[in-house]
Structure formats: C-alpha cells, structure tokens
Amino acid sequence: MRHAGLALLSIVGAALVPFATRALIGDDDYWLQVLIWVMFFAYLSAAWNLIGGFAGQYSIGHAGLLGIGAYTSSLLYVHAGVSPWLGMLAGGCLAAVVGGAIGYPCFRLRGAFFSLVTIAFAEMLRVGTELTDSLFGLPINGVRGFLLPVAGSRPADFQFVGKRGYYYVMLGLLVIILTVGWLVKRSRLGYYLAAIRDDEDAAAALGVRPARAKLLAMVLSSFFTAIGGTFYAQLIGFITPTRTMSLDFSVQMVVMPVLGGIGTVLGPLWGALVLVPIGEVTRALWSGSLQGVHLIIYGALLMLVILKWPQGIDPWLRGLIARRRETPVAAQPILGDAPLVTAHASPDGGEALLRVDGLSRSFGGAVGVRELSFEVAPGEVVGIIGANGAGKTTVFNLITGALAADGGDVWFAGRRLGRESPDARNRLGIARTFQIVRPFIGLTALENVMVAALPRAASVAEARREAGRWLAFAGLGHRAGVIASGLSTGERKRLELARALATRPRLLLLDEVTGGVDQRSLPGLVRLMQGIRAEGLTLLVIEHNLRVVTALADRLVVLHLGEKIREGPPQAVVTDPAVVDVYVGATVARG
C-alpha cells in the first residue's frame, strides 16, 4: 500500500511540473521538452523491457516497430483523415502482428538468434522505406520522409500548441506502460518469463510453454513500442525512416533498461532519468564531430554496468529506500493439509506406467544409449545405476523429450510419445530433477515452486498456496522468501524436488538427488525421497550412492556403455559379479 501511495504522489507531482516551470521560467519550454524526452525514452525502454528484460530476449530492432507505429498513424492521418488517437491503436496492432511474426520462428530457437533477426528486420525495414516513394499509391517519400500538417490546437487530432499537452499525454502513457509492466510482473506470464530468462530448459521441464510466453511478451512489447512511435511522430511533426527506424533508437531502448535494472519494473525509468539528461547536456555543449559524445558515454556505461554491476540501478535504489522485506509466507507451517503425492498416481489397470522399448541415441560416433528396454509399473520405484558415461542421464533426456531418440519408443500411460516437447510431456505427467540443479536464481524459493504450480493452478494466488505446501513438504518452508541463489546445495536439491512435485507428476525422474551433497544434508534428503516413495508416487531414480538406491528401489536397471546389462531386485543386482565388475571397476573388486 505504501508503494501505491508513493506512486500516486509521484504522478500528481509530475502532473504539476508544467505549472511549476511556467511559474518559474515563464513560457520557455526547453525544460519541459527535456522532461518529455526523459519520459518518452522511459516509456520506450519499459516497452522493450517486457520482452528484453522480463523474458531476457534482447531485441535490437525495436526501432523498426517504432517506425511502424509512426508511419501507420501518420499515413492514416494525412491520407485518410483518421485521428492519430485511432491510428495509434492501428499502428500498435500492426506492430503486434509484425513483432509476433518475427518472434514466432525465433522463439523455437535460442537467444542470440532473436537479437540477430530483430536487428536484421529493423535494418531491412529502414532501407526498404528509405527506397520506397509510394506504397499502394500512398506517397511516403522514401528517405525524405514527410511533414505532418500542423493544425493548431486540436486535442482530438493529437495536436497541441506548446509542449504542455504532449507532456501530459506522455505522462499518461508512461503511467500506463509502468502499470502494465507491474501487472505483467505479478501475473502468471511474469513468473513464466522470469523462469525462462533464468533457465528455459528447466522451465519447460516444469510444463511452462516457453515459446508461447515469449511470443505473448513480444506482442505486448511491440504494441506499446509502436504507440510510442505515434507519439514521436505527433511531437516532432516530421518523420523519416532514417531517424524513426534508426539503430540509435534500438540501442537506446536497450541501454536504458540495462543501466536502470534489467527486468525490473522501474529500471527503464531510472535509466532514462540518468541517460537522457546526459545526452541533452552533451548535445547542448558540443556539436559537429563531438555529436557522438553522449553515445560514447552510453556505450561505456553499458559496458561498465554489464561487467561490474549487472543488476543496474534499481536494486541499489531499493536498498536506499527501504530494507527489503522478506516474503511473510516463510512463517506459515502448512503441513496440516500436506499434499497427497498419490492423488495423481492412479494405476492404469496393471499396465506399465512407463515402457521404454528399444530406445537408441548416439552422439556423432559415440553411443549414448543402445536398444534399451525396460518398464516401470505404477507405484513402483526403479533405480538406474551405472558408471559415469553409461547413458543414465541420456535415458532421462530421451524420456522427457529434451533429446530426440534415433530409434525406439517411449510409452507413457498407454500412449506412445512422439514429438512431444519437454513441456508437453511434463503436462502429461512426467517430471524430472536435474543432476546439476537448475534453480531459477533470480526468483525466491517460493516463486521457483510457483512456476511449477502455475500451469495447473486457476490463479496466481492458488499457485502461491500450492507452492507453499510443497516447499513445506520438502522441508524448505522456512526459506520461502530467500532468493534461490542464496540457497545451499542441499537446499537447492530440496527446491528442485518441491518444484518437480508441484507439477503433480504421475512419474518422477530423480537424477542424482544425493550427488554433490555434503554428508550432513544426505540423511535429510534420503528421508525426503523415502517420504515421496511412501506416498506411492512412481519413481525412476538415477543414483550413484548404492546404499541409498538399494534401500529406495524395488528394482534396479544396470547400464554399461549405453546398454542394459542386468535388471532385477536390488540385492541380487548389486552382488552380481558382472555388475560389480563394470560398476565398481575390476581392480577394486579384486582388491
């Protein structure tokens, strides 16, 4: 509440600025103009931040979207008499479609590709516009651009005399975009994006659809960027492709949020507050060959922030204003209605829950897994053991769809899995943990688990409750508000278990839960796994620690160089000379 009050106070304060400048310096609009630029760049940066910051997908071609907005509304205004207020929405929608279309193919690939495509797109759009004199009969004058007719004071046509009108419009737009950012951040989408930014594969393994979340963020970001373009056109009254679609704009939209605090709601505002005045001052002082001085400062600050201060200004400012409050969820002991793991693990009439049939995968010339077959019955706990490089984790990657098989089938709950992606397979009921834990390091422990609960929850609030219960189940209830990067290895393992369980799996794949954990954390983790087992959940367990796995599993599968060499009850398997030979190593066995 205190924050909302503060925000309201700032808005009212900002709204009074034009009166203050009029009182102090008469009708000199210079300072108002500077403030408009600060807000304008804060607005654009905040729009960029929706995809670049929240989702970690760095677009370097947002100026292209800005240009789409500027040209759409201006052409509609000049040639069809459509008010720019409407043209603004049209441009926004067009940019949303275009942004979605360039994002869609990229989001199935990885990060850097998106940056390249966006910059290539903006560049081609700029050059194309520069060379085009008319489009469908509409004169757009190529590189010369065009002037918008000056109609005097006509608020209905987005035209004001003096700067005050534009100041208020921009203030309104800024409030809107910051509110949108704040709402997105707290929404389902916001949690998905934060998880994707930290670790896309881990997010997909929890049932989050990464491509869809990124696409949605890109569409939103494109829409609002184009609206900024209309504002720019109306303010300047003159647009050229060289300016509106310039690399300069694209780069500034990146630099400001990064400096301010990438992925934070207010970071773009801080970045613009610092950088725009620097640009104004240097431009006022120097010109000619010194015209690029502010860009040198921008570039140097960008490098400095990335190298020394990757969090940007925002966290530091927060620290100044108030000590960070811990999320209060930590105090709630919720074991009273501890979740029933079994609720989802209903047996399918005696049929195997998981059946792996002749599964093969090689990497170049190296065999990962060859002709592997085994079954896991509902409620059963099966352990996979084998030396390093035996193909254990490859089996998990094949079952979860992180890797595509060269041959063979995976059947789950009576259904043959084909090209389902990891997130689709998770939604079918397959969850996993990773050998090297992959927490979303920017989120709190509770938020980590919320990401897993959200795809199945009706609301964010419900996911939060659900996540709290799973955290408590995993013995991490007291650490709910801690940022995941501050958790110990043992705690991270518990977090990963809680996350996997929160997806309500029917089959849980545990990859070396006890690996890399210190001796003191070990008994607790083993107890936790036994607790999960006691609930009747079907488990497939990779485990190096033979004592742990023989106590936990009903049956063991032994892999050696990608092939199954033994399968059976734990005691029989681990005493089998052939197993001892490959697993422990011949020398040790002899010794």
Add this chain to the structure above:
Amino acid sequence: MRGLAQAATSGLLIGAVYGLIALGLNIVFGTMRVVNFAQGTLLMAGMFLTYWLWELGGVHPYISPLVTVPLLFGLGFAIQHLFVSPLLARERAREPMSVLLLTLGLALVLENVALLFFSADFKTVTTDVSMQTFKTAGLIVSVPRLVGLGAMIATSLGLYLFFMHTDLGRAVRATGQDREVARLMGINDFRIYGVAYGLSAAMMGIAAAVLVPFFYIHPGVGTSFLLKAFVIVVLGGLGSMPGAALGGLLVGVIEGAVALWVQAAVAQIVLFAVFVAILFVRPAGLLGVERR
C-alpha cells in the same frame, strides 16, 4: 539479359566482401556462441589503418594486410581478454547473452571515438586499381571487386585448412562444440576464445584491404556493413561458415541484379521476402543446424 548478367556479376563481387564480414561473425559465434557487435567497428578500424598506411606511408592497400592483420588480431585478442573473458567466466549459460550487450557497448564507444577524432568526412584512397575494369564475355568486371572475391575465396580456403588440418583449428572447433568437455581435454578455452576473436578481427584487415580502393572510409562504415552481415548470417545460418559465404553472395546478387533490373526498392522487398520465407521454412538459416 546482358544488363541482368552484368548486375548479377557486380552484386556477386560485392557480396563476396559481405560474406567475408559475415564469416568473421560466424567464427566468433560458432566458437563462443556470442554475437559480436564490435565486428563492424573492427572493420572500420581496419579501413582507417589501411587509409593511413596509404596516406602516410604510401603502402598499397593490398600490401597493408601484412601490417593490419597482425595488429587487428592483437586488438581482437585484447578485447576478448579484457572484456569478454571475465563475462564468459561468470556466465555459465550456453549462450552468454550479456556478452552481446557488452560488444554493443564497445561498438558504440569505438565508433563514436572514431567520429570524435576523424570526423564524419568521407575519405577515399585512389590507387592504380581503383577504377580499373576489364571486359570478359561481354561483361565489365571491376578489378578491385574481383580482388575482393579472390580474397574471400582465399580466406575461406585458408580458414578451412586451419580448422580442419591444424591442432589449434581442431581445438577451436572442439571448444565450439562443448566448452566444458574441451576444457576437460586440456584445452585452455579462454585462449581458444582469444584466438577465435583475434582471427575474426584479423579477417577484417583483409576485408578492409579489398574495400578501401573502391569504398568510402568513415566512422560509420563498419556499422553499415555489419547490419548487412547480420541479414546474411540469418539467411545463411548462424554459426555456419559456408552459410556466411553463400548468404553474402546471395544478398549481393539480389541487391545487384534486382536493383539494376527493376529498382533498388524492389531489391529490398525481394530480400525481405527471401528473409521472411527462410525464417519460416528454415529458421536456423539455409545452412544452419538447428540445435536441440
């Protein structure tokens, strides 16, 4: 038809230079999964170096790589060592995205520092070859552009031999495939990254040498070529070296042929259409490999 063939030939020749720059981008990307925004700046630096060698020392641009290539290699190695390596050491992600922003900052600084010192004036180097052309099969061929094509072919061949047949080249490829495993095999990944970055910078010395006799030199020149190279890399395939060469020639021919045949605007539209089509049909690019 002759006009078209003529335009295609000119396009092909300038496309070769585009390809050279795209190749540099792909070496860095293929090795450390980093998009290097400073690539264009390195080209600009190479062009200014070549210009001064000519102005102050009378060194012919085609001789200048003897000086510029080692210098740029050193510069690239230093940039990698000073700025990129600390970030790579911190970021364990497979595609360290913050490096992209870092090189963007570096490009901003270097380009505008160049503007500060050298002004935005266009400089030219007029050598004996600058205006030379010859006629073959009815086509007029510009000599400096033909040299550009030759340089691209020679450089590609040299790179191919380096990557396939030397231990260092194999080490670079291995590191590109899996940094962790390469390190376990005793490869010093940071030294390899330095080599890759230096190599891609050094190539800009060659690109500069072939460009300078027929192209303007100014602080923004690198960025304009870089933006083209980005289009090429997306078309040809991110990280694919044959893709870079092919994409460069393709873009050159589309620009040259369609521009002369119809008009420049149409060439851009055709390019854009090809770009979008490839994006949807083969998002990884013509010769790119989709990694999963």
